Amino acid sequence: MEKDVYKAFVVREKDGQFNANIETKKTADLPQGDLLIKVSYSSLNYKDALSASGNKGVTRSYPHTPGIDAVGTVQTSDSNAFKPGDKLIVTSYDLGMNTHGGFAEYIRVPAHWAVRLPQDMTMKEAMIIGTAGLTAGMSVQRLAALVNPEHGDVIVSGATGGVGAHSVAILNKLGYSVVALTGKENEKDYLKNLGAKRIILRKDFEVSEKRPLLKPAFAGGIDTVGGSILDNMIKSTQPMGAVACCGNAASAQLNLTVFPFILRGVALIGIDSQNYPMHQRQKVWNKLACDWKPEALMNNYDEIKLEQVPEKLDLMLKGQLKGRTIVNLAG
Structure with a gap:
C-alpha cells in the first residue's frame, strides 16, 4: 500500500x-x-x-x-x-x-x-551484487565470447574493488585461471579465497613501459582502472586475446600504438554498464542468479x-x- x-x-x-x-x-x-x-x-x-x-x-x-x-x-x-x-x-x-x-x-x-x-535471487542478493556485480557480469559475458578457459590466464585489475572482486569470483566459477592485480598487498588471502590463482601487485605492473609490445602473458583481461594498467594489460595480451575495459579511475587516457591490435589481433571491448541493452541486461542478471552467482561474495x-x-x-x-x-x- x-x-x-x-x-x-x-x-x-x-x-x-x-x-x-x-x-x-x-x-x-x-x-x-x-x-x-x-x-x-x-x-x-x-x-x-x-x-x-x-x-x-x-x-x-x-x-x-x-x-x-x-x-x-x-x-x-x-x-x-x-x-x-x-x-x-x-x-x-x-x-x-x-x-x-x-x-x-x-x-x-x-x-x-x-x-x-530473477526467481532464484533474493532482494538482498540483488543488492550485494548490485551495479558492481552487474558490470562484472557484462564484462565476463563479452570476454567469454572471445576467450576460453583453456586459452590461458585471465588478469583482473582493481581486484579488491566491487567490479574486480565479482569478476575474479565469476571467472573462477567458470573455470578460468585468474590472475588478480591489486595495490593492496595485505589482501592476498582475500583474493585467493575469491578464486585468484596468482596475485600481481600494482606497483610491479603499472610501470610506464615505452615498448609497443610486451611478452605475451595473458589470454585476456578485465580492467577496472584504466591508465598505464590498461596500457600494459593490452601490450601483454597474447595473439587473438581480448581485454574488457569498464573503468577509468586511474586515467581515461590510453598511451598505445596500434601494434597490439594489428600484430597480435588483440580485441579491446568497451563495457557501458549504464546503458547496456535491456535484453542482455536481463540475461546477465539471470546468470548471476544461478550459474554465475559469486558465492564467495554473498556473505x-x-x-x-x-x-x-x-x-x-x-x-x-x-x-x-x-x-x-x-x-x-x-x-
Missing part, C-alpha cells in the same frame, strides 16, 4: 556547501515515471559518495537523493510490462545521478529502467539502515570501506 510520505536521504546545497540528512518527503513529489516502487534494499557505490559530496560531474542540481541501485516491489504501474506486486531491480540509466535514487523508501522510474528480479557484506548512510559514504570517500554495503529500507 502506497504511503503519502516516506523517508529519504537528501543532499542539499547552501552557499557552496553540501549537507545530507534523512528527511520526510511526499510520494506525490517524486519525478514522473511509469512505476512507483517501494524500495526494500539499496547499496553503496562510489558514484553515490561523489553525488553526496556535491560532485557536479555526477549530479548537476540539488537537493538530491543518491542511490544508483535499488530493488523493490511495484506499488502502482502505468506500464503493460509490470503490475503491482512485481519485484524489480533498477540500476544504471540516470537513477541516483540526476534522478531521485535508491536511498529512499520509494522511487518512481520509467518502466524501461527495470529488470525483473561478504555489511547491512546498514538509512540513517547510517552518511557515515559509510564518508568512509568510502576515504578508501576505508571494504566489501559491499547494502542499505535495508524494508525495516
Whole structure:
C-alpha cells in the first residue's frame, strides 16, 4: 500500500556547501515515471559518495537523493510490462545521478529502467551484487565470447574493488585461471579465497613501459582502472586475446600504438554498464542468479539502515570501506 510520505536521504546545497540528512518527503513529489516502487534494499557505490559530496560531474542540481541501485516491489504501474506486486531491480540509466535514487523508501522510474528480479535471487542478493556485480557480469559475458578457459590466464585489475572482486569470483566459477592485480598487498588471502590463482601487485605492473609490445602473458583481461594498467594489460595480451575495459579511475587516457591490435589481433571491448541493452541486461542478471552467482561474495557484506548512510559514504570517500554495503529500507 502506497504511503503519502516516506523517508529519504537528501543532499542539499547552501552557499557552496553540501549537507545530507534523512528527511520526510511526499510520494506525490517524486519525478514522473511509469512505476512507483517501494524500495526494500539499496547499496553503496562510489558514484553515490561523489553525488553526496556535491560532485557536479555526477549530479548537476540539488537537493538530491543518491542511490544508483535499488530493488523493490511495484506499488502502482502505468506500464503493460509490470503490475503491482512485481519485484524489480533498477540500476544504471540516470537513477541516483540526476534522478531521485535508491536511498529512499520509494522511487518512481520509467518502466524501461527495470529488470525483473530473477526467481532464484533474493532482494538482498540483488543488492550485494548490485551495479558492481552487474558490470562484472557484462564484462565476463563479452570476454567469454572471445576467450576460453583453456586459452590461458585471465588478469583482473582493481581486484579488491566491487567490479574486480565479482569478476575474479565469476571467472573462477567458470573455470578460468585468474590472475588478480591489486595495490593492496595485505589482501592476498582475500583474493585467493575469491578464486585468484596468482596475485600481481600494482606497483610491479603499472610501470610506464615505452615498448609497443610486451611478452605475451595473458589470454585476456578485465580492467577496472584504466591508465598505464590498461596500457600494459593490452601490450601483454597474447595473439587473438581480448581485454574488457569498464573503468577509468586511474586515467581515461590510453598511451598505445596500434601494434597490439594489428600484430597480435588483440580485441579491446568497451563495457557501458549504464546503458547496456535491456535484453542482455536481463540475461546477465539471470546468470548471476544461478550459474554465475559469486558465492564467495554473498556473505561478504555489511547491512546498514538509512540513517547510517552518511557515515559509510564518508568512509568510502576515504578508501576505508571494504566489501559491499547494502542499505535495508524494508525495516
